[in-house]
Amino acid sequence: MDAHRHQSLKTQAGRFALTGVAAAVLDLALTWLLQVGLGVFDDFWARSAGWLAGTVLAYKMNRRWTFGAKSSKRRFSATMLTYVITYVANVWIYRRIFALLIDDMGKNLALLLAFMVAQAVATVVNFGVQRLVIFRRAGGRF
Numbered sequence: 001m002d003a004h005r006h007q008s009l010k011t012q013a014g015r016f017a018l019t020g021v022a023a024a025v026l027d028l029a030l031t032w033l034l035q036v037g038l039g040v041f042d043d044f045w046a047r048s049a050g051w052l053a054g055t056v057l058a059y060k061m062n063r064r065w066t067f068g069a070k071s072s073k074r075r076f077s078a079t080m081l082t083y084v085i086t087y088v089a090n091v092w093i094y095r096r097i098f099a100l101l102i103d104d105m106g107k108n109l110a111l112l113l114a115f116m117v118a119q120a121v122a123t124v125v126n127f128g129v130q131r132l133v134i135f136r137r138a139g140g141r142f
Contacts, residue, residue, distance in 0.1 A: 009131075011070030015066040016127050019058055020119075027117055036107050043098055047091050055083050067135035078134045086122040094118035 031050030033114045034041045041049065059079055063069050101110035 012066055012131060013127065016062060016130075019061040019066055020123055022061065023054035023058035024115075024119055026057055027051055027119075028112075030054075031110075031115065036111065043095055044091065046071060047094050048087075051087055051090060055087070059083070062130065063135075067130070069135050075134055079130065082126060082129045082134065088125050089125070090118045090122040093121055 004039055027050040029050075030053050031046050034049055035046030040046075059076075063071065063075070063079070069075060096115075097114035097117055098110050101113055102109075105113070
């Protein structure tokens with residue numbers, strides 16, 4: 001078994017958080033660029049494109065570095081299903097908060113705050129599912 005599989009909850013959570021920061025920076029930058037900077041997409045399409053780019057980066061980093069797991073079709077499928085569920089929640093929360101804040105705060109601050117809240121909710125759900133279901137150790141123990 002890979003040495004990463006024996007990492008503690010604290011180590012995995014720390015790595016998951018660092019991976020999440022890298023993915024979130026990519027996600028936020030692309031969302032802002034497409035929605036505000038270039039103005040080529042509305043909030044749904046900009047957020048979707050940013051989320052997709054961040055998700056691909058997060059999956060690759062988490063599978064290899066955070067959880068030290070080998071690639072498998074089952075893990076990939078389960079992870080993608082988890083990401084789809086968190087995507088729906090993330091975009092729904094983002095759009096609702098953005099719409100509530102834009103008139104009072106303007107596009108940039110509304111985008112940032114909506115992004116942060118939506119991302120926080122999705123991250124907690126995502127880590128729990130990945131650690132407890134997708135990348136669990138043999139025998140169910142961590």
